Amino acid sequence: xxxxxxxxxxxxxxxxxxxICHDVIGPVGAIYNGLEILDEDDDQxxxxxxxDVIRNVTEQASARxxxxxxxxxxxxxxxxxxxLGTCEQISRGFVGKGKHTLVWKVTxxxxxxxxxxxxLNLVASAIxxxxxxxxxDVQMAGxxxxxxxxxxCKGTNARAPLHLTEFIAGExxxxxxxxxxxxYYTWRLAAAADMLLAILQDGDDILLSAKST
Numbered sequence: 001x002x003x004x005x006x007x008x009x010x011x012x013x014x015x016x017x018x019x020i021c022h023d024v025i026g027p028v029g030a031i032y033n034g035l036e037i038l039d040e041d042d043d044q045x046x047x048x049x050x051x052d053v054i055r056n057v058t059e060q061a062s063a064r065x066x067x068x069x070x071x072x073x074x075x076x077x078x079x080x081x082x083x084l085g086t087c088e089q090i091s092r093g094f095v096g097k098g099k100h101t102l103v104w105k106v107t108x109x110x111x112x113x114x115x116x117x118x119x120l121n122l123v124a125s126a127i128x129x130x131x132x133x134x135x136x137d138v139q140m141a142g143x144x145x146x147x148x149x150x151x152x153c154k155g156t157n158a159r160a161p162l163h164l165t166e167f168i169a170g171e172x173x174x175x176x177x178x179x180x181x182x183x184y185y186t187w188r189l190a191a192a193a194d195m196l197l198a199i200l201q202d203g204d205d206i207l208l209s210a211k212s213t
Contacts, residue, residue, distance in 0.1 A: 006188075007176060016185065018178040020068045027061035030054075063093035071120040072185065082116035084109055091123045091138070099133025106140040114193040115147055121186040122151050122208050125161035129153040129206045146212035149195075153206040160199050160206060168197050 007015065030053060037050035067090050070082070088104045095102040102123070111119075119138075126136045134155015142148040163180050166173045167187040174180045190197045190210055200207040 011176075012181075012185075015176055015178065015181040016072050019181050020065075020072065022178045023064045023068065024061050027057040027064070030057040031061070060096065063090075063096065066090055067094040067120065067124075071117055071124065080113045081110040082113055084111055084116065084119075087111075087116055087120060091120060094123070095127065095136065100127055100130060101135045103135060103137040106138055109144045111144045111147065112193070114189055115195065118186065118189040118193050118195060118210060119147075119149055121182065121189060122149060122210060124182060125164050125186055126151050126153050126208060128162040129160065129208070130155040130158055132156045134158060142212060147195075148212060149208075149210040151208040152202070153208070154204075158204060158206045161208065164197075164208075165199050168199065 034050040034054040034057070038047055041047060041050070070087070070090055084106055085108055088106065091104070092102055106119075119140075123136065123138065130136070130153050132155060134153060137152040137154065139150045139152070140147050141150070161183060163174055164183040164186060167184055173184075176184055187197065194213050195210045196213055198207075198209040198211075200209060
């Protein structure tokens with residue numbers, strides 16, 4: 001990050017809070033709009049449409065909050081372990097059923113919290129590597145205590161995840177805000193988990209690598 005100091009604990013908490021609010025405000029606003037239609041519109045077709053919207057965005061908001069709870073939150077006490085089956089379920093809900101497809105090839109088991117949180121944040125980073133959609137292929141080698149993650153991003157116009165390259169390189173990092181805090185936090189998590197991040201290109205694919213040191 002060049003000469004800029006890392007944010008204080010309070011600043012980091014505020015930025016992550018802003019990130020979570022940013023992620024859920026859209027679905028919550030759509031729910032409110034749908035409820036307004038139910039209250040004010042007598043047309044049954046409009047009411048049915050509003051109910052469909054409410055169902056869909058409620059599911060989306062729930063998936064995002066669940067993801068944020070594990071990817072950014074405490075997720076248990078210090079030193080806790082996390083079930084990778086739970087990570088898969090949360091990741092599938094977060095990726096959703098839209099233009100991205102998740103392929104999960106991770107060995108079942110229980111992993112130290114910081115390493116599991118890093119894996120979740122790498123999945124979130126992979127979405128930004130595929131602006132037009134595509135396949136997110138998640139693989140793991142090594143052990144639960146010393147895992148190595150490899151996420152292959154396959155899709156049209158695949159690119160390096162937004163801002164993560166700059167934080168890894170320590171050069172030209174952008175100012176921290178609700179949009180850039182996630183890649184910054186991913187970089188900090190990797191250091192806390194004793195894992196080395198790298199972004200590689202393999203043909204048209206982008207690879208996100210995290211290796212235990």
